[in-house]
Amino acid sequence: MPLSLVSSGQTVTIQDVRGGRKLRRRLLDLGLNHGAQVRVVKNQMTGPMIVAVKEDGRLALGRSMSHYIMVSEA
Amino acid sequence: MTPTIALAGNPNVGKSTIFNTLTGSRQHVGNWPGKTVEKKEGRMLVDGREVLIVDLPGTYSLTAYSIEEIIARDFIVNEHPTAVAVVIDASNLERNLYLVAQILELGVPVIVNLNMTDVATSRGLKIDAKKLSERLGGIPVVETVGNRSMGLDQLKRTIAQISENPPQALPQAHYEGVLGQELAAIEAKIHENELLTTRYSPHWLATKLLEDDPGIIEEMKAIGAGEILSAVQTAQLRIEEATGEDAETLIADRRYAFIGSISTHVLERPSEAVETASDKIDKIITHRIWGLPIFLLIMWVVFQFTANVSAPYLDWVDTFINETVYGWVGAFMAALGLGASWLSDLATDGIVAGVGGVLVFVPVLLFLYMALAVLEDSGYMARAAFVMDRVMRWMGLHGKSFLPMIVGFGCTVPAVYATRTLENEKDRRLTGFLATFMSCGARLPVYVVFGAAFFGALSGNLIFSMYLIGIAIALLVGFAFKHTVYKGQPPAPFVMELPPYRAPRVRDVLRQTWERTKGFIIKAGTVIMLVSIAIWLLMAIPVGADAGAFNNVEPQDSVFGRTSEIIAPVFAPAGFGSWEASGSLITGFLAKEVVISTMNVIYVGTSGEGEEAEPASTFLEDVGSSIGSFIEAGVLTVQEILNIIPRTINLLPLVELPEFNFYGLEEESEDTTSLQSALVASFTRSAGSPEAGAIAAIAFCIFILLYVPCMVAISAMRQEFGWRFVWAQIGFTLALAWVAAVLVFQVGKALFI
Numbered sequence: 056m057p058l059s060l061v062s063s064g065q066t067v068t069i070q071d072v073r074g075g076r077k078l079r080r081r082l083l084d085l086g087l088n089h090g091a092q093v094r095v096v097k098n099q100m101t102g103p104m105i106v107a108v109k110e111d112g113r114l115a116l117g118r119s120m121s122h123y124i125m126v127s128e129a
Numbered sequence: 130m131t132p133t134i135a136l137a138g139n140p141n142v143g144k145s146t147i148f149n150t151l152t153g154s155r156q157h158v159g160n161w162p163g164k165t166v167e168k169k170e171g172r173m174l175v176d177g178r179e180v181l182i183v184d185l186p187g188t189y190s191l192t193a194y195s196i197e198e199i200i201a202r203d204f205i206v207n208e209h210p211t212a213v214a215v216v217i218d219a220s221n222l223e224r225n226l227y228l229v230a231q232i233l234e235l236g237v238p239v240i241v242n243l244n245m246t247d248v249a250t251s252r253g254l255k256i257d258a259k260k261l262s263e264r265l266g267g268i269p270v271v272e273t274v275g276n277r278s279m280g281l282d283q284l285k286r287t288i289a290q291i292s293e294n295p296p297q298a299l300p301q302a303h304y305e306g307v308l309g310q311e312l313a314a315i316e317a318k319i320h321e322n323e324l325l326t327t328r329y330s331p332h333w334l335a336t337k338l339l340e341d342d343p344g345i346i347e348e349m350k351a352i353g354a355g356e357i358l359s360a361v362q363t364a365q366l367r368i369e370e371a372t373g374e375d376a377e378t379l380i381a382d383r384r385y386a387f388i389g390s391i392s393t394h395v396l397e398r399p400s401e402a403v404e405t406a407s408d409k410i411d412k413i414i415t416h417r418i419w420g421l422p423i424f425l426l427i428m429w430v431v432f433q434f435t436a437n438v439s440a441p442y443l444d445w446v447d448t449f450i451n452e453t454v455y456g457w458v459g460a461f462m463a464a465l466g467l468g469a470s471w472l473s474d475l476a477t478d479g480i481v482a483g484v485g486g487v488l489v490f491v492p493v494l495l496f497l498y499m500a501l502a503v504l505e506d507s508g509y510m511a512r513a514a515f516v517m518d519r520v521m522r523w524m525g526l527h528g529k530s531f532l533p534m535i536v537g538f539g540c541t542v543p544a545v546y547a548t549r550t551l552e553n554e555k556d557r558r559l560t561g562f563l564a565t566f567m568s569c570g571a572r573l574p575v576y577v578v579f580g581a582a583f584f585g586a587l588s589g590n591l592i593f594s595m596y597l598i599g600i601a602i603a604l605l606v607g608f609a610f611k612h613t614v615y616k617g618q619p620p621a622p623f624v625m626e627l628p629p630y631r632a633p634r635v636r637d638v639l640r641q642t643w644e645r646t647k648g649f650i651i652k653a654g655t656v657i658m659l660v661s662i663a664i665w666l667l668m669a670i671p672v673g674a675d676a677g678a679f680n681n682v683e684p685q686d687s688v689f690g691r692t693s694e695i696i697a698p699v700f701a702p703a704g705f706g707s708w709e710a711s712g713s714l715i716t717g718f719l720a721k722e723v724v725i726s727t728m729n730v731i732y733v734g735t736s737g738e739g740e741e742a743e744p745a746s747t748f749l750e751d752v753g754s755s756i757g758s759f760i761e762a763g764v765l766t767v768q769e770i771l772n773i774i775p776r777t778i779n780l781l782p783l784v785e786l787p788e789f790n791f792y793g794l795e796e797e798s799e800d801t802t803s804l805q806s807a808l809v810a811s812f813t814r815s816a817g818s819p820e821a822g823a824i825a826a827i828a829f830c831i832f833i834l835l836y837v838p839c840m841v842a843i844s845a846m847r848q849e850f851g852w853r854f855v856w857a858q859i860g861f862t863l864a865l866a867w868v869a870a871v872l873v874f875q876v877g878k879a880l881f882i
Contacts, residue, residue, distance in 0.1 A: 084189035086224040117623025
């Protein structure tokens with residue numbers, strides 16, 4: 056399912072990133088690769104969300120971005 | 130030959146602090162050739178030997194998608210530094226290692242600087258630096274805490290060591306299976322081309338080709354390596370068939386696997402996810418409901434800081450330049466025997482007044498930049514962008530665009546430069562285009578004077594309305610552009626790192642503040658000074674037979690006055706079709722404060738300073754009193770800083786705390802009553818009646834709010850966005866301002882008269 060639908064506090068694994076090459080690159084650069092573990096710190100279901108990437112950095116992701124990131128439960 | 134070390138790393142890892150500690154004052158800041166990105170170089174001295182350190186732009190990777198990355202990569206590939214020191218954030222190991230892995234692939238000696246180890250420890254993370262070094266192929270790993278200068282000596286020595294003896298055998302990434310085979314095949318083809326082998330490591334080149342790196346592909350086409358390109362395409366097809374994944378994803382996956390295995394052996398995490406202090410703070414700061422009010426409160430404090438805290442020194446600079454220095458220059462010219470000449474007037478009214486006009490800005494900018502630097506350094510700015518993202522989306526922008534906008538409330542010039550942080554070109558341009566509607570500090574004096582002249586006690590409302598209208602217009606224009614010029618373009622991807630909160634470091638804040646202010650002073654100093662001289666000339670040249678002599682002419686009869694008269698009818702439908710008004714507006718092209726000072730000259734007849742009535746004081750007396758008033762300004766500044774507290778609390782209804790008043794000063798009333806009455810008279814004349822005059826005054830303020838940015842801002846825009854953008858901006862704002870002013874006047878007249 057898309058990352059945008061994951062509730063706060065849940066941890067998920069990244070499966071796929073839809074969207075153009077540039078977008079995928081950008082996310083790859085920031086640690087969001089296939090198999091990466093991501094914990095949703097805050098998802099208010101509207102507006103951007105905050106995720107913890109591999110328990111290290113915090114990233115703010117725009118809503119449309121998070122629609123493109125497909126994840127599965129960790 | 131001095132060895133050169135390139136300093137690389139992700140943004141927010143403390144690279145600048147490391148650079149500053151390594152090079153001290155022996156640094157030089159400029160621009161990368163042909164680009165607008167800042168380049169920092171410095172010299173490090175260790176054991177009597179010198180090493181040149183080049184600070185590369187902070188990047189997350191070495192693809193060719195942003196200017197920063199292109200610059201960083203090109204430097205390493207073309208300039209062949211002796212080694213690359215990569216500064217990494219220990220609390221973010223895997224992501225930072227991604228960049229290290231890419232740099233290693235370039236085949237250049239690497240030193241890993243494991244920085245911010247204190248943050249990692251506070252999060253319960255443990256990194257084994259020795260094991261890290263082993264797993265990275267034996268490259269040196271130095272642990273540091275940059276902002277506490279711990280470990281820097283070891284870093285210096287390691288750098289010196291590597292510069293003396295750069296390692297020969299370099300670790301290479303291993304790609305197995307189909308990927309490895311195809312890579313080897315392409316490498317072989319590359320070896321056949323001599324030109325390529327001398328420039329690049331064949332392994333790295335092959336990897337980049339398979340990854341479809343745009344920069345590399347362009348270069349291949351340029352040198353006519355067509356057959357390599359087609360071989361690459363075939364290889365990519367084969368890889369996809371065999372593995373079901375495209376080459377680029379596969380390579381990225383392998384890199385991450387490499388990094389992941391390092392991480393498992395090197396990094397120890399606490400058993401449970403620790404909720405960091407930052408997370409706790411963020412719960413409130415990014416709260417769905419409280420986030421925005423908190424943001425507004427913080428911005429209010431910044432506004433107070435910039436507007437009021439800078440006032441004492443602003444007044445000091447104003448007095449110092451326009452009275453003290455003005456007097457000195459006048460006396461100097463007299464001593465040269467040029468006392469009554471036009472040359473003396475040019476030196477005082479032209480140059481001193483002109484330069485003064487620029488330097489008066491400086492305290493305001495200093496305090497603005499300081500406030501912003503504190504917010505940025507503490508990590509709050511990223512959260513502010515997060516909170517403002519929703520509002521930005523109406524304009525077709527996103528959260529990151531908002532920092533330049535905020536800066537625009539102080540001055541449009543730094544706002545334009547601040548757009549550099551936006552990666553998307555369209556975002557950059559649109560933000561830069563809308564920045565001018567954030568009413569800058571220079572337009573404020575106009576609102577204040579007109580407010581006092583026409584609306585007395587209600588002037589505060591007028592001023593506040595102007596700011597709101599500016600914001601509303603920006604939203605509308607952005608919205609309109611989103612659905613017309615930029616229609617159909619997908620929303621720009623919004624990804625932003627939220628660095629952990631930390632106490633802002635004084636040294637870095639001060640340095641940043643000074644860097645930004647200095648650039649402004651130099652730029653504006655040249656442009657504004659030249660233009661001031663030009664205006665002075667235009668007002669000194671008489672037109673017509675009995676207009677007077679050079680430098681002895683009524684403003685109305687000068688070239689300036691006559692030209693303004695020709696233009697004046699354009700503004701008649703807006704209620705201020707007088708030569709005085711249009712002349713003032715023309716000077717506003719140069720700098721918006723000049724509008725008021727021109728009005729003083731035109732309406733009141735004096736340049737406002739240089740009274741002859743006082744007995745001349747000696748040079749030493751002047752110096753003494755200047756120093757005295759400087760100190761007094763310092764005390765007043767502290768007072769104003771303290772006053773932020775009662776003023777903020779007084780926002781709450783029913784609360785009325787007294788403000789500090791160390792010197793027991795009375796509220797000074799602006800001595801502009803002569804200007805004020807002249808304005809009322811003039812506008813009543815051009816608009817037809819006193820009531821209409823007041824409406825015309827509002828229309829005038831609206832025109833000031835919306836029309837072209839000042840000369841310095843325009844030149845910044847030209848530098849960042851090009852001529853076309855500049856003409857579009859000028860044309861659009863002029864048209865918008867005129868239409869708005871006319872509308873306000875005509876509709877206002879119809880409604881209220």
